[in-house]
Amino acid sequence: MDNPTSKLLQRAIRAFEEDLAHRLRQVGVEQITASRFQLLRHLDADGMTITELARNAGISKQAVSQALGPLVRDGMVQVTPKPNDGRSRLVRWTALGSRLQRTALEAVGSIEADYEQLLGQEDYATLRDALTTLASRPHAR
16 A cells, blocks of 8 residues: 555644644744644643643643643743642643634634535545544554
């Protein structure tokens, strides 16, 4: 097989990420890169602990902690002790971060609309259904 499904999925993800970064740069958003978006899209509006964010993103707490440093420096999120639990740290959007996230989500919506136009409504729905099925499949043990 010249193009295994895994390779095609990786290429599609890379193309999506490049398109997202391009669209964000076009509207003057430099702070949200594709890799930052992949983490930040898991952050709830009300905030969550680093442990919860790591679980939602499917990465380690250490990776989340490392990724948060630049986001805090850029004023996109704040990390504070969780009230009533001194051991946990709470990650929350700042006003700037919330605005940038909304802009990123609008860009994602625009990309998805382009995909639907490119593939047609029926094929796009089939693609989403297939990806949902693959994504919800239990991991091999």
